[in-house]
Structures are given as C-alpha cells and as structure tokens.
Amino acid sequence: MTEQFDVTTTEHVIVPGERAAYTAVFDEKVRADAREVIDRYPDPRSALLPLLHLVQSVQGHVTNEGIEFCAEQLALATAEVSAVATFYTMYKRNPCGQHLVSVCTNTLCAAMGGDEVYKRLGDHLGVGHEETAGTPGEQGSITLEHAECLAACDLAPVLQINYEYYDNQDSTTALELVRALQRGEKPPPTRGAPLTDFRDVERQLAGFFDGPGAEAAENASAAAPETVRGARVADEHGWTAPAMPDHAELPPRPDDK
C-alpha cells in the first residue's frame, strides 16, 4: 500500500507551469471526450462525477494529474475536485488492479456466507481491503474490497468483478473465480456483459460505450431465475393483475386556481 502510493506521488507530482506529462496522458482524445461529457449537462460542474470515472479509465485510479485535469476542464480549484473525489467509494486513490473484486459483506450476504468469501479471497491473495495483489494494471492483478449491499440480496452472497455481478457465490466458487482471473482468464458473470478490465468499465461509467465488449453488452441477458421468480410462479398459476378497461378515462382538468 504505502509503497504503491509513494510511486504514484513521485511519478505524478505536478510542477506548476510544467504540464508535459499531464498533457501526454490526457491527450487530445481524452479532452474531446471530456468536452462531450460536459456538453451533456445544463451546468458543466455536473460533469465532475463522470469526468472522474473517465480519469480512472485512463489511469486506473484518480491521480493528482487526473484531479488537475478535471479542475482545468471545469474551471474549479483542485481542492474542490479532491474534496469530491475523496467522498465517493468508487474513486480509487491507489492504483487499481486489472480487476476490482468487490465482495458484499453487508448483513444479509454476510449471514449467507459473504464474510467467509471475503476472508477466503483475502487469505488467498494476501491482501486486505482496497489492497492489490500483483502489480497494479498488469495482467492478473487484483484489487480486493469489501462492499456494502450491492442490490442483489436475493442472489446472496454476491460479489462483483469490475461491477459485473457474480451471484450465489460461496468461498469455493469465489476462489475459483479469482484463480481464473490470475491466470488471465475472464470468467463470464452471472448477469451482465462479458468481463473486461476495470479501466474499460470506468469508461462505460463515464458514458462511453465504444470499448471492448460494448456490443455484446447490449445483448447480454440479465434476468437471474431469482429476478423472474414471482413472474414465473404467477405464470404457472395463470395469475395476472386484474384486466385493464379498454378505455380508461382521464380525470377532467381541474379549474385553474
């Protein structure tokens, strides 16, 4: 942890007035993307969250350069951008692995085995929360984190790899997943698009769907058996909601007061 952070700070420190390294990373293409993001909003500052995702898609975490970049694009002080970047869990202050593995350890998942999953992965990788096994950015490197409820409790315990869902895990299946990632494989998620890398999905979170797997993503089914359980039970019993009238009247317009 400390080591990685030191590397980052020395590498990316910005000397005022000297922006060579910074413009090399955030080149004309990234600047054009940034402008596109800003143009989506009535007020430019609303673009800050997506811009920070964009920064992570370029560098794998939010660097000081990335903060400068956002500040410049939105005419904000770097302190204002930092204050935002540090508030949100998804912005990583340390270089992230090729893959980010997030294990839900909130109560429901934990009771169903999520704590065990997290422990097993931590033991195997030899890392703790928000730490990376392997060299960040390189093939097979993995950042581990415990996550709060991932809105998939009916599929507990769940984990996400780069925010794709892997449902109904146990410590054995989760370990196998992580081993596959370390071997450079990309095991398919239970729901969602084919697995890519952390940086690829950060680009999608910034609102760009031109990267690897974007098309496959559009066709990826997402309904787990749990999702459609009620719908299926209803179907089997022939239960439907009461029939709608052929023509439903709208209420009259209330008198203007």
Add this chain to the structure above:
Amino acid sequence: MTDAANPPEGTNPLTPVLTRRWLSPRSWTLHTYEQLEGYSALRTALSAHPDQLIELVKAAGLRGRGGAGFPAGVKWGFMPKEPSKPHYLVINADEGEPGTCKDVPLMMADPHSLIEGCVIAAYAMRAHHCMIYVRGEALHCVRRLHQAVREAYESGYLGRDILGSGFDLDVVVHAGAGAYICGEETALLDSLEGKRGQPRLKPPFPAQAGLYACPTTVNNVETIASVPYVVNGGSDWFRTMGREKSPGPKIYSLSGHVENPGQYEAPLGTTLRELLELAGGMKDGVPLKFWTPGGSSTPLLTADHLDVPLDFEGATEAGTMLGTTALMIFNETVSVPWAVMKWTQFYEHESCGKCTPCREGCFWLAQVLERMVDGRGTEEDIDTLLDVCDNILGRSFCALGDGAVSPITSGIKYFRDEFLALCERNRSTETADTALVGAAR
C-alpha cells in the same frame, strides 16, 4: 391467513404489472416493449392536459416506492404551473438501502417502462430535462438505460417534438460513484451538481429550489415505472389492487433464509406469511427468527408479525415502516446482536459526516456493539446504546441517522435477552480472569 393458492375472491396473490414483461425474450429491447403495449400510455398522456395527469396520479393514490411513501401526484402538484425557470425531473436509481434489490432488476429487464414513465411525468410537470441518477455499481443498468435512451431518441419518444406533440424532453443517464447517502434526495441533487453528496436543509423543498436551484421533483424508479400503467388502466383499475390508502401492486424482494428468494409482485398489503408460501417457505424448514419489512432502516419484526399487512399503514401500526419492501429474512441460526452490529457498521461507514449526532453517534454505536459481540460488553452497554440512539433519532440532519438506530432499538426491544446473554458470558469470563489474577499472585 388464507392459503396463497386459494386467495379470497378478488385479486390473485401475485399481480404482475411492472414485472409482466420480465419473462419475455429480450425484454429490455424497444422491439419487445412496443409489442407489449409499450409507449401506448405516452400517446394518451401527450394528448391530455398536464394537469389531468397530475389529477390522475393523485386519484390513483400512487405512493412513492423509494421508501417514504409520499403520494406521487401530490408531489407533482407542488411544481409551479407557470415555469419561470427550467423544471427538472430526477430519477432516483441509487438503490443502496441494505436489502433493497428491486430497481436494479427492473432497469435490467424493462428499462423502457422507466423511460416511458419519465416522459409522462416530465410532461405533467412541464420539465424538459430528466436526469436518471443510477448507482455506479449498477453498471449493467447504466448500459441498459443508455441503450434504451438511445433507442427512444431514434424512435421519436425522446428529443424534440415527441410523437408530434410539440413536447421536448432530453434524458441524461448519470452514473454515481458509490455513496449510500446519495440516495437521500437532496444529497442526490448535490451529487448531481458535481459536489460531495451531502443532504441540504429543507425547506426549500426541491419543488421550489432543487437541481441548480430550479423546481425539481425526485422520484424513485419503481414509482415512475408504474406511471404508464396508471395511465393505461386508470385510477379505478390501479385501486383494484392493494388497500385504500396504499393502492396498487408492489415488488416485494425476498432474500435470505427462504427456499426461493426473488422478486414477487403482489398487491400492497400482502403479508409475509403469504409471501413465504409463494417462496416455498423457510429454507430447509429452519424457523424464522427476525426480518425487515423494508430494508435495514426499517425496524425489525419477528415471527409474531407474519400476518402484518405489508402496506404503509399496516407496517406503521406494527411499529415499523414499509420502506422499500425489502424483506430480509433470517432464521434461528443468526445472532441478532451480530446482525445489528453489521448494519451499524454500515451506517457508520455511510454517515456523510455533516451532522454531529449521526457522525459521532454511529461511530460510538459501532464501537459498543463490536465490543459486545466480542464478548466484552456489560449490561450498561445496552443502556448506553439506547441512550445514544435517543440522541440520534429526530436530532439528525437527515433520515439516515433515524434509519441507523432502527435495527438497534428494535433489536433490543424484541431480543434483549440475546444482548444480555452476551454480557452474561462476559461476566463469567471476568470472574475467570479475576480468579486467574488471584492465582498468579
């Protein structure tokens, strides 16, 4: 109550409305949506006067599905009728309340129902901008919504002069970045303005000064996705489901120790007993111990509450809240103090730090609970917990603080013995320690 397979006359035990298309192949595409009546409500709505739609939603009694249950039509009616500034519709798709898992599957399976609802709601409220704030971790929903929005633009359901009505609407899909508090509507607005997501003082309410200080309405995904059905079916139809003050169908999310966890759409007022029957009962037959009716911020209930009608009034009468109808179900093997500790750690982590009772209180609550679960607690700790809760409840800046104390106060109310047992164990260890100390001398 009644056998779920033989309900009393009237509606069926399950009433798929929002979930009706979920079984269809490629349910998320515009093609499927249009084949199954999609965007037909929009045509009706755009030929009506906006105020008729507000009246319709009021008459239907549609209540907010994001947790608080505020009547949607009434909220829409707070928006100025004569726009002097731009109006905004903001969709709360930040689903993060522990246990809640209904909006994510809805957006994955049927994103166009949300988009159609957005256009109708925006038209009713004279808004030409709609922002969908999606929880960042829900990446696949972000993709689905982008795709759906693109399709809708291409087919003339969004953009300029929608379906030749003269009405314009732009929709932006915005990904969050991981912070539970951004689900609170005013924190969400700050976050959407590119700031730290911290709640705002109310008043002014969003309808007066919301996004960019302009009139704004924030609604939950399920609320807005219900709107096309209200338009197509009318208010009387909507009221054939549910109860007088809580009409309509509702997606109940069953998770935990049940045989068949998942999403079950039933009329509001359905009981856990009925839902459990539909879900195959408790997992492996191990008896129920405690459950939440609507996420971790709603006070726990027990096996004595199987027949509580799960609607807004029924839950309140039982001393809890309906919340998000996230039914987390725990069997006898789960320790209540442990579960309460885990939830408290969640609130401690997610407290935004703006106000002292919540920021400091959640920290201390977590410390005390961790100590107790670790077997180092004392009986006084229970009083300390309740005292700290008392200082948070009603004294915090936003409802996160109130939610944080729910598991603790309800856990102690129904399972005090379990907390005491932890201290008992400690007392016997203390004795043992003392004895050892004596022996060492």
